[in-house]
Amino acid sequence: MQESGKNPQHIGIIMDGNGRWAKQRGLARKFGHREGAKAFQKIVEYCYDLGVPYLTFYAWSTENWARPKDEVDAVMNLLRDYLNRDLSKIRQQVRMRFIGDRGALPQDIQQKMAEIEEKTASFTRTTVNLAVNYGGRAEIAAAARRLAQQARDGALDPADIDEALISANIGTAGQPDPDIILRPSGEKRSSNFLLWQGAYAEMIYMDVLWPDFTPRHLDEALAEFSRRNRRFGGI
Ligand code: IPE
Ligand code: IPE
Ligand code: MG
DSSP, X not given: OOOXXXXXXXXXXXXXXXXXXXXXXXXXXXXXXXXXXXXXXXHHHHHHHHTOSEEEEEEEEXXXXXXXXXXXXXXXXXXXXXXXXXXXXXXXXXXXXEESOGGGSOHHHHHHHHHHHHHTTTOOSXXXXXXXXXXHHHHHHHHHHHHHHHHHTTSOOGGGOOHHHHHTTSTTTTSOOOSEEEEOSSOOSOTTSSTTGGGGOEEEEOSSOGGGOOHHHHHHHHHXXXXXOOOTTOO
């Protein structure tokens, strides 16, 4: 468990409201995703400047595959564009990680993800987890499967399965739990994001749509966080 410090060590962000942003402008939903990708870049840069150690951005859920094919394709193409950027031209030295079940993603995207994780592995100021084909329940189920297999192989005593071992077998292994889970767009639910890690996260909901989200909104969220009284079950 973490200290209730005022500087968050890890911020989770549910990038929601792209579709509504486009609809308000009479545009196809994919244009909202394109603007959302720009907001993502800006917020990563801003958090890097602030020195936030860990960020997790929810980009695509295990449930989002239910969307129309043209929208799925548009988001996968944006992801592809993002992964193909020339890293050497980017000012920030951000460590990139991808969480979620990448096995279901197009092969070229899986390959790029592995490459970028390797190329950015030595950067220490800010780690960005991009959650793609991510679901909190799927992540916990995958950890359960892995540990069960180890137990069956005789490498693990079931009595040794504790919270720390689960934490060590999910996408954010080795990282602090999120202090803040931030959801713009006006929706007030987790939608399967960081279910395990977010046990004591401060939930912050904001009425702005993600493509309109700016560093000022992040400042607002940080100010709100600093006013919260975290007790972690104590008094
Ligand atoms: C979030 O925006 C981005 C993804 C899920 C890919 P939405 O596409 O959910 O936008 P709304 O909620 O429909 O406005
Ligand atoms: C959560 O948003 C997933 C992402 C932002 C990637 P959704 O738009 O899919 O969530 P619901 O359907 O409103 O709960
Ligand atoms: Mg949504």
